[in-house]
Amino acid sequence: xxxxxxxTRTTTxxxxxxxxxxxxxxxxxxxxxxxxWLRELVPARYASYPALIRHPVLLARHAQIQVQHEIRVxxxxxxxxxxxxPALGLPESVxxxxxxxxxxxxxxxxxxxxxxxAVTQALVEHGHxx
Numbered sequence: 001x002x003x004x005x006x007x008t009r010t011t012t013x014x015x016x017x018x019x020x021x022x023x024x025x026x027x028x029x030x031x032x033x034x035x036x037w038l039r040e041l042v043p044a045r046y047a048s049y050p051a052l053i054r055h056p057v058l059l060a061r062h063a064q065i066q067v068q069h070e071i072r073v074x075x076x077x078x079x080x081x082x083x084x085x086p087a088l089g090l091p092e093s094v095x096x097x098x099x100x101x102x103x104x105x106x107x108x109x110x111x112x113x114x115x116x117x118a119v120t121q122a123l124v125e126h127g128h129x130x
Contacts, residue, residue, distance in 0.1 A: 017114040025122040031056055034119050038063045041116065060120035067116055071109045078102035 014024060021037045023030035035056045039047045041063040046052055052059040081102060085095045 015114075015118055017111065017118050019115045019119065022119055025126055031123070031126075034123060035059060038116070038119065041112065042066050057120065057123045060116060060123055063116050064113070064120065067109055067113045071106060071113065074102055074105045074109055078106060 018024075019037055021033065023033040035053075038056065038059045039052075042052075042059070043066075046059075046062060052062060078099065081095065081099050085098060090098075
């Protein structure tokens with residue numbers, strides 16, 4: 001489902017990937033809600049870096065990189081679980097549950113990555129790279 005929002009500057013398409021924690025582009029304080037959501041996706045120490053605070057689009061770029069890295073980690077964990085986990089003495093039921101957990105995490109992270117791309121695009125379209 002895609003909704004079109006027209007503002008005085010530009011038109012932004014809001015997709016189903018738009019995070020519910022972020023206000024609609026062009027609405028009051030939407031950039032702040034975007035930055036707050038993006039800060040939650042990066043390690044806490046990055047949230048205090050002045051360049052990332054002043055430039056939400058830079059924060060968005062870093063969040064994209066962070067989430068892509070997390071996807072790679074989750075995929076590696078998924079791909080190696082069946083071979084590596086038995087050596088840890090884990091029961092088969094725990095191994096199967098862990099594999100399902102990793103598979104679900106990959107899907108969730110892919111959704112987050114699409115959401116970050118949507119927010120990044122809106123920040124760029126609305127000229128908030130400052």
